[in-house]
Amino acid sequence: MSVNTLDPLREKIQQKTVVAGVIGLGYVGLPLSLSFLRKGIRVTGFDLDSEKVEKLGRGESYIKHIGNEELSVFVEQGSFQATTDFGRLQHSDVFVICVPTPLTSTREPDLKFVVATAGTIDSSGEYDLPGNDHRGALADS
Ligand SMILES: NC(=O)c1ccc[n+]([C@@H]2O[C@H](COP(=O)([O-])OP(=O)(O)OC[C@H]3O[C@@H](n4cnc5c(N)ncnc54)[C@H](O)[C@@H]3O)[C@@H](O)[C@H]2O)c1
Numbered sequence: 336m337s338v339n340t341l342d343p344l345r346e347k348i349q350q351k352t353v354v355a356g357v358i359g360l361g362y363v364g365l366p367l368s369l370s371f372l373r374k375g376i377r378v379t380g381f382d383l384d385s386e387k388v389e390k391l392g393r394g395e396s397y398i399k400h401i402g403n404e405e406l407s408v409f410v411e412q413g414s415f416q417a418t419t420d421f422g423r424l425q426h427s428d429v430f431v432i433c434v435p436t437p438l439t440s441t442r443e444p445d446l447k448f449v450v451a452t453a454g455t456i457d458s459s460g461e462y463d464l465p466g467n468d469h470r471g472a473l474a475d476s
Contacts, residue, residue: 347428351375356427358452360387360417364433365398372409379427380417391417424459 339345347353355371357364360382368378382388390397394407409415424430434448 344428348376353377353428354379354426356381356424356430357433358382358424358430358456359433359435360384360391361433361435362398364431365391365396365401367431367433368415369401369405369409372415375414377414378409378416379423380415381419381421381424382417383419385419388417388419391415421455421459424456430456 344353351374353376355368355376355378357368357371357378358381360368360380364380364382368380371378380388380391387397391406392410394403394410396403396406406415432449432452434452436444436446436449439445
């Protein structure tokens with residue numbers, strides 16, 4: 336029987352024990368987090384903006400179409416945690432990068448925030464969850 340290197344991750348997804356790390360909690364990252372949470376997948380959200388993180392910790396949304404009521408439930412049950420502590424990246428199994436990609440003067444997307452985030456993930460320390468030697472990252476842009 337052949338063993339696929341993604342099998343441990345697939346199993347975690349099926350068993351809903353996977354932790355999704357969403358990096359950048361703006362107009363893409365916060366609704367995406369809600370989509371995971373509604374499917375029963377735990378999310379740790381990362382952002383540099385401490386005001387946003389504090390609001391989310393109180394169950395307060397800053398995006399019009401996301402209601403506080405639903406967000407608060409996930410915060411209270413602990414399935415959604417927002418943080419500025421990028422050391423906690425090591426607890427996530429998959430990452431979705433949702434940081435800005437502003438246009439440069441030549442109207443090319445500036446990928447410096449994406450590249451910096453990839454570096455942060457790479458240096459996020461020892462993996463401390465069983466099976467975390469198989470992790471995945473996506474960039475949403
Ligand atoms: N908004 C849209 O409709 C839309 C549609 C398609 C694609 N996108 C793409 O999705 C990406 C995110 O867009 P958005 O609209 O959500 O942006 P946004 O500005 O609303 O949110 C980005 C968030 O990332 C945070 N951030 C910035 N640098 C960071 C870093 N190094 N680490 C962690 N957090 C960081 C910011 O504080 C902010 O909360 C961009 O590449 C954008 O082009 C956006």
